[in-house]
Amino acid sequence: MQLNAADYLIFDEESGTYIENPEQVVRDDVEKHHWLNVLKTVLKDWRLYLMLVPMLLVFLLWRYFPMYELLGCFKVTDDVKPVAEQFYSGFSYFKQLLVGTGTLTTEFWRAFRNTFLLSFYGLCFGFPMPIIIALFFNEIRSNILRSTYQVMTYLPKFMSTVVMTSLVMMLVKQGSLTSGTGILSQLLVQLGAISEETAYAGLMNDPSFFRAIYQISGIWEGAGYDSIVFFAAIIAISPTSYEAAQIDGAGKMSQMRYVVLPCILSTIVIMLITRIGSLLNIGYEKVLLLYNPNTYVTADVVSTFANRYGIAGTMKGLASAAEMMNNVIGMLLVIGANTISRKASDVSLY
Amino acid sequence: MKRKLEISELIFKIISYTLLTIFAVCCLYPFLYAISASISGRHAVEYNELILFPKDIQFDAFSRMFNDNMFWNAYTNTLFITFYGTIWALFTSIFGAYALSKKRLLFRKGFNFFLVFTMWFSAGLVPQYLNYLDTKRVFNAVGIMDDKWLVVIAMGMAAMNIILLRNSFEGVPSEIEEAAIVDGATEMQVLWRVYIPMSKSIIATVALFFGISRWNGYFWARQMISNSNEHPLQVFIRLKLEQYTDPEQMAAWNEVYASDSMIYALIVCSIVPILIIYPFIQKYFAKGVNVGGVKE
Numbered sequence: 354m355q356l357n358a359a360d361y362l363i364f365d366e367e368s369g370t371y372i373e374n375p376e377q378v379v380r381d382d383v384e385k386h387h388w389l390n391v392l393k394t395v396l397k398d399w400r401l402y403l404m405l406v407p408m409l410l411v412f413l414l415w416r417y418f419p420m421y422e423l424l425g426c427f428k429v430t431d432d433v434k435p436v437a438e439q440f441y442s443g444f445s446y447f448k449q450l451l452v453g454t455g456t457l458t459t460e461f462w463r464a465f466r467n468t469f470l471l472s473f474y475g476l477c478f479g480f481p482m483p484i485i486i487a488l489f490f491n492e493i494r495s496n497i498l499r500s501t502y503q504v505m506t507y508l509p510k511f512m513s514t515v516v517m518t519s520l521v522m523m524l525v526k527q528g529s530l531t532s533g534t535g536i537l538s539q540l541l542v543q544l545g546a547i548s549e550e551t552a553y554a555g556l557m558n559d560p561s562f563f564r565a566i567y568q569i570s571g572i573w574e575g576a577g578y579d580s581i582v583f584f585a586a587i588i589a590i591s592p593t594s595y596e597a598a599q600i601d602g603a604g605k606m607s608q609m610r611y612v613v614l615p616c617i618l619s620t621i622v623i624m625l626i627t628r629i630g631s632l633l634n635i636g637y638e639k640v641l642l643l644y645n646p647n648t649y650v651t652a653d654v655v656s657t658f659a660n661r662y663g664i665a666g667t668m669k670g671l672a673s674a675a676e677m678m679n680n681v682i683g684m685l686l687v688i689g690a691n692t693i694s695r696k697a698s699d700v701s702l703y
Numbered sequence: 704m705k706r707k708l709e710i711s712e713l714i715f716k717i718i719s720y721t722l723l724t725i726f727a728v729c730c731l732y733p734f735l736y737a738i739s740a741s742i743s744g745r746h747a748v749e750y751n752e753l754i755l756f757p758k759d760i761q762f763d764a765f766s767r768m769f770n771d772n773m774f775w776n777a778y779t780n781t782l783f784i785t786f787y788g789t790i791w792a793l794f795t796s797i798f799g800a801y802a803l804s805k806k807r808l809l810f811r812k813g814f815n816f817f818l819v820f821t822m823w824f825s826a827g828l829v830p831q832y833l834n835y836l837d838t839k840r841v842f843n844a845v846g847i848m849d850d851k852w853l854v855v856i857a858m859g860m861a862a863m864n865i866i867l868l869r870n871s872f873e874g875v876p877s878e879i880e881e882a883a884i885v886d887g888a889t890e891m892q893v894l895w896r897v898y899i900p901m902s903k904s905i906i907a908t909v910a911l912f913f914g915i916s917r918w919n920g921y922f923w924a925r926q927m928i929s930n931s932n933e934h935p936l937q938v939f940i941r942l943k944l945e946q947y948t949d950p951e952q953m954a955a956w957n958e959v960y961a962s963d964s965m966i967y968a969l970i971v972c973s974i975v976p977i978l979i980i981y982p983f984i985q986k987y988f989a990k991g992v993n994v995g996g997v998k999e
Contacts, residue, residue: 422826578988684824
């Protein structure tokens, strides 16, 4: 082992001197005497390690044990036997889902496509909205008026998914013998956007409206609140930058292009990475609460597919396999987006 | 001297004001409508005769709900889950984050990865469901029959929140800690007297995130809590919605208020407490968003 002074001393900027690197000291201890010293270090510092225990236990029991349970999707039958005693058959469930010929295969591919499309539309329509709103907020000079608007637009974020979906369903509910349609449907009919029959049958029962309802309710719920982070980036821009641009003769659009945009670009990139990373990690709860058998064609996502067949139904292995494929691709997307962004712009999330 | 507004700026300002006003009104309107509809008469609600202000005011929907024991039960259950759930999550997160923030911790990188990996990959609904079922069996075997405890203890941990806390703890200057140790403080005292007071606002933010997610929790509570007496508010609202929008059940509805009013009344009741504390917690929410970046 070659000793290197630079490993042991790190420059402390505050005091302006070199101090001992605590990490290297510990590393050294461990390297010299192997596990016995690991044990000694842990025992010497047992309070610190004890503090770690509850958190590790929670994550181990309820985050990592389910991953062990995933082995279930490599076995043959959905028996009640524990996973460890099963006979493993390889990739039969995956084969059945990906290249099978039954309705399950069609449904899985439909769910996968819907998952991707719902997220992708969210990226196209939902993502720019908070940025635009933040730009608008920046235009309002009166503090009182701006706070009022902020309070009003953040408000929907504080509802639970259940309450939000309940409200949406009530606003576009179907008509019946005793009552009319929801108020929003009626408004749309009067504006001529939809026909009276469609409104009467209920927008929630019409597959062609599901995606629009999903995106619009998403914007309603989150756009105001998500604008906080962009607004914070915009007000951090020094007023002198604007003045300099104005002296150079920049109009409003050029100021946007050459002052505001470069300043908030790193924030946008970070948010975009998060968005792309969770492209296949769609909020299943909202879909589950909004969809019904009439709208499976456009609404069914992989999680709800798994819920239907694995939790409500009995095909546990198959459902886990479906979701596992989804989640593995999702993970690759997170890591990929992060790596690309780190290489391209020095901004990364992890 | 005030510079004259250029024409492009003026246009942009007008557009901003108009669109923001429209958006803000759209955000607020459904709530106002819900409040009005919950106290309007049956005919007015069923045939959309009210636009904004209530018509034929009645409070029967509210009084029926307040007389329903199940409603109060659900409310108590939600408060129970929110309170104990937040405390449990904070307890584990603060200790864990404190340990992780220490450079002298062995395998620190490994532990960090252990956390962050759960943000990248989750096993999925079905394995989690089976896992919770097993946990429930164990809990019942040791005598915890109340499924609320399962929801409190097993659910709702978030790696993101722990990382927020860890980053904040890492920002505490080491000189202050050293001073405390020289004065004879133990590890616990350092955490309690130095770290927690110095990260108060982040802890408040994280507590808020945990609290909100507990208050809003629906799916697993519905799956795991078998006794309907123990259902939290969100599950209660959803079950009522399913019941009251079922045309067959509602054909025999015979009250002075519409069945929709019941649902609106429930919705109003579930957001009122949040509206009351909203002004106090709003700044923490904004803060949480801004520190949301994850390092390492």
